[in-house]
Amino acid sequence: MIIKTLVENTSVSHDYKNEHGLSLYIETGKHRILVDTGASGAFAENAVKMGVDLTGVELVVISHGHYDHGGGLKTFLSINDKAKIYFSGQAFERHYAVSPFGGKRYVGLDPTLLPNDRFVFVGKYLQLGQGLELFSHVKAERFVPASNAYLFRESDGALTPDVFDHEQNLIIEEDGQTVLVTGCAHKGIVNILEHVRRLKGYLPSHVVGGFHLHNPSAFTNEDPATAEVGAYLRSTGAQCYTGHCTGLDSYQKLKSIVGDNMDYLSGGRQITI
Numbered sequence: 001m002i003i004k005t006l007v008e009n010t011s012v013s014h015d016y017k018n019e020h021g022l023s024l025y026i027e028t029g030k031h032r033i034l035v036d037t038g039a040s041g042a043f044a045e046n047a048v049k050m051g052v053d054l055t056g057v058e059l060v061v062i063s064h065g066h067y068d069h070g071g072g073l074k075t076f077l078s079i080n081d082k083a084k085i086y087f088s089g090q091a092f093e094r095h096y097a098v099s100p101f102g103g104k105r106y107v108g109l110d111p112t113l114l115p116n117d118r119f120v121f122v123g124k125y126l127q128l129g130q131g132l133e134l135f136s137h138v139k140a141e142r143f144v145p146a147s148n149a150y151l152f153r154e155s156d157g158a159l160t161p162d163v164f165d166h167e168q169n170l171i172i173e174e175d176g177q178t179v180l181v182t183g184c185a186h187k188g189i190v191n192i193l194e195h196v197r198r199l200k201g202y203l204p205s206h207v208v209g210g211f212h213l214h215n216p217s218a219f220t221n222e223d224p225a226t227a228e229v230g231a232y233l234r235s236t237g238a239q240c241y242t243g244h245c246t247g248l249d250s251y252q253k254l255k256s257i258v259g260d261n262m263d264y265l266s267g268g269r270q271i272t273i
């Protein structure tokens with residue numbers, strides 16, 4: 001399996017655009033998958049430079065209803081005319097970030113993209129094909145990002161705390177490996193992994209995506225939770241590739257705890273599993 005980071009907050013060189021967002025292209029023996037589209041069309045520009053043909057993507061998973069993961073959808077739809085796009089059922093709810101310094105801003109998906117007969121809205125669980133599973137509605141039990149307190153959903157004209165049931169995660173199984181792909185892990189990466197343990201009876205061999213240990217609204221890190229999350233991740237033995245909302249400071253802390261099993265996913269990077 002090959003995973004290419006099409007866009008992330010950083011990039012491996014100035015040849016690639018970077019932005020606050022995430023987009024991963026994943027090629028398995030059977031599937032060509034796009035997980036998230038970043039915040040803009042930058043993922044598509046980087047894809048050309050990385051030799052990724054987006055017209056060949058068969059399915060897209062949008063991890064959750066935030067602009068930094070679905071902001072490039074309009075660009076994707078203009079390039080690719082066949083792939084189905086899988087969202088969790090609540091992905092197009094109106095989502096807001098409220099700044100601790102005052103003011104709110106819309107951070108949801110573009111509602112003008114609706115309706116679209118290529119969009120598929122998923123419930124709590126879906127087997128997408130052999131070795132591909134989507135799940136959401138993870139129980140937020142421990143090490144839930146404190147920054148979720150700044151994130152809201154609008155219902156009946158009022159803002160209520162976002163409970164992130166619009167967040168889904170992807171499991172890919174191939175050649176004896178189990179890869180968990182997260183978007184932002186707003187439900188908490190430990191809770192998402194424990195959900196996989198209950199679902200499959202075992203933990204993944206690889207974890208790829210954002211772990212949300214940085215708060216972009218308050219410019220703070222999840223401390224001391226990051227150290228405890230790091231100890232948990234180390235105990236799983238899983239190889240982790242993270243970036244985006246994990247935050248660079250929190251990544252360094254995770255790296256100091258987890259060691260070789262923790263690596264960074266910059267834009268322009270390719271990994272082979």
Ligand SMILES: [Fe+2]
Binds near residue numbers: 064066184186
């Ligand atoms: Fe998010």
Ligand SMILES: [Fe+2]
Binds near residue numbers: 021066069184244
């Ligand atoms: Fe994000």
